[in-house]
Amino acid sequence: MAAPRSCGLWRYCCRGWSCSTGDCRLPRLHRSWARATPSARLLSQEKRAAETHFGFETVSEEEKGGKVYQVFESVAKKYDVMNDMMSLGIHRAWKDLLIKKMHPLPGTQLLDVAGGTGDIAFRFLTYVQAQHQRKRRRQLRAQQNLSWEEIAKKYQNEEDPLGGSLVMVCDINREMLKVGKQKALDQGHTAGLAWVLGDAEELPFDDDQFDVYTIAFGIRNVTHIDRALQEAHRVLKPGGRFLCLEFSQVNDPLISRLYDLYSFQVIPVIGEVIAGDWKSYQYLVESIRKFPNQEEFKEMIEDAGFQKVTYESLTTGIVAIHSGFKL
Numbered sequence: 532m533a534a535p536r537s538c539g540l541w542r543y544c545c546r547g548w549s550c551s552t553g554d555c556r557l558p559r560l561h562r563s564w565a566r567a568t569p570s571a572r573l574l575s576q577e578k579r580a581a582e583t584h585f586g587f588e589t590v591s592e593e594e595k596g597g598k599v600y601q602v603f604e605s606v607a608k609k610y611d612v613m614n615d616m617m618s619l620g621i622h623r624a625w626k627d628l629l630i631k632k633m634h635p636l637p638g639t640q641l642l643d644v645a646g647g648t649g650d651i652a653f654r655f656l657t658y659v660q661a662q663h664q665r666k667r668r669r670q671l672r673a674q675q676n677l678s679w680e681e682i683a684k685k686y687q688n689e690e691d692p693l694g695g696s697l698v699m700v701c702d703i704n705r706e707m708l709k710v711g712k713q714k715a716l717d718q719g720h721t722a723g724l725a726w727v728l729g730d731a732e733e734l735p736f737d738d739d740q741f742d743v744y745t746i747a748f749g750i751r752n753v754t755h756i757d758r759a760l761q762e763a764h765r766v767l768k769p770g771g772r773f774l775c776l777e778f779s780q781v782n783d784p785l786i787s788r789l790y791d792l793y794s795f796q797v798i799p800v801i802g803e804v805i806a807g808d809w810k811s812y813q814y815l816v817e818s819i820r821k822f823p824n825q826e827e828f829k830e831m832i833e834d835a836g837f838q839k840v841t842y843e844s845l846t847t848g849i850v851a852i853h854s855g856f857k858l
């Protein structure tokens with residue numbers, strides 16, 4: 532195949548001008564690319580690779596982590612009240628649905644990454660405890676010859692109300708974890724719960740450790756989503772499940788308009804009034820718009836090695852739950 536012809540106006544093309552001769556068969560980027568020396572090409576590639584976005588702002592990859600840290604450090608104390616205010620409590624139903632989809636049985640080892648103030652972890656513990664109690668009741672009912680005293684004694688002797696389940700909350704932000712730990716004490720969640728400071732892109736765990744990996748409203752904030760997905764795959768046991776609850780793309784045009792209005796006109800105002808922080812909530816709504824849609828994210832999960840990847844859109848696609856298995 533003959534090499535594409537350049538118009539010779541490469542300097543202009545290089546600056547992003549369109550070709551005025553109409554004679555150039557190279558696409559704009561390609562034209563400047565073709566003229567660049569190999570080392571310049573490499574440099575340019577590295578420069579572009581080192582850039583990412585923080586909301587609608589373009590920042591270097593090194594900068595992004597620090598900026599995200601500041602956001603959650605700033606909102607940590609008001610995080611829970613803000614979520615109820617912004618969503619009128621709807622975020623609770625989304626989180627409940629995530630746990631229902633997981634349907635964890637006693638003994639499940641869960642890693643909740645970007646677990647923040649513990650919303651997923653506490654729901655998991657409550658669900659598993661209820662499952663365990665149901666199982667115990669069934670077992671006891673099967674032993675019909677036992678007296679009520681004996682049944683009560685068996686309940687008292689029960690050492691682990693979770694049947695061996697454990698949830699590890701891993702988050703990069705000390706302030707979010709601090710709020711979570713206090714909430715755990717207030718709500719009486721002590722057993723089966725551990726808190727770890729760690730980065731989703733470089734998890735401080737060995738391979739093949741967990742039955743389930745969850746990440747709720749977290750992956751959008753990570754600098755390299757592909758690395759976080761690869762780490763999720765690494766730490767799951769074979770047969771383990773990946774579950775992600777994240778903002779997604781609204782599929783109804785009218786709802787989408789209203790949602791945009793609400794997001795950009797109302798949410799930062801609520802952020803300012805309740806948390807004294809307009810910018811963090813501006814970042815929230817912008818980061819939602821930058822996140823891949825349901826299908827694109829599904830492909831990213833598959834690229835990380837997960838199989839049987841599916842998703843369910845909730846509330847007209849405002850959020851979606853993606854699921855995949857390490858097989």
Ligand SMILES: COc1cc(O)cc(C/C=C(\C)CC/C=C(\C)CC/C=C(\C)CC/C=C(\C)CC/C=C(\C)CC/C=C(\C)CC/C=C(\C)CC/C=C(\C)CC/C=C(\C)CCC=C(C)C)c1O
Binds near residue numbers: 614748789797
């Ligand atoms: C910094 O990063 C973060 C910080 C955080 O605190 C949290 C996160 C992670 C996020 C979560 C865990 C969840 C947070 C939840 C949300 C961001 C909100 C999700 C949104 C919804 C569930 C509601 C979506 C809204 C619609 C579909 C459109 C309906 C909107 C309207 C009727 C209002 C339209 C707005 C205007 C016309 C502008 C002028 C209006 C006013 C000044 C009145 C203001 C009205 C209200 C405050 C009412 C709000 C209405 C609703 C919430 C509607 C609920 C109804 C339905 C969903 C059907 C994090 O990363």
Ligand SMILES: C[S@@+](CC[C@H](N)C(=O)[O-])C[C@H]1O[C@@H](n2cnc3c(N)ncnc32)[C@H](O)[C@@H]1O
Binds near residue numbers: 599703704707746748
């Ligand atoms: C919106 S909160 C979600 C908290 C919780 N999962 C929930 O559903 O309420 C996002 C969390 O992601 C954490 N985060 C951001 N980047 C992270 C990273 N690279 N590794 C681990 N956690 C991260 C933040 O510190 C914050 O606690």
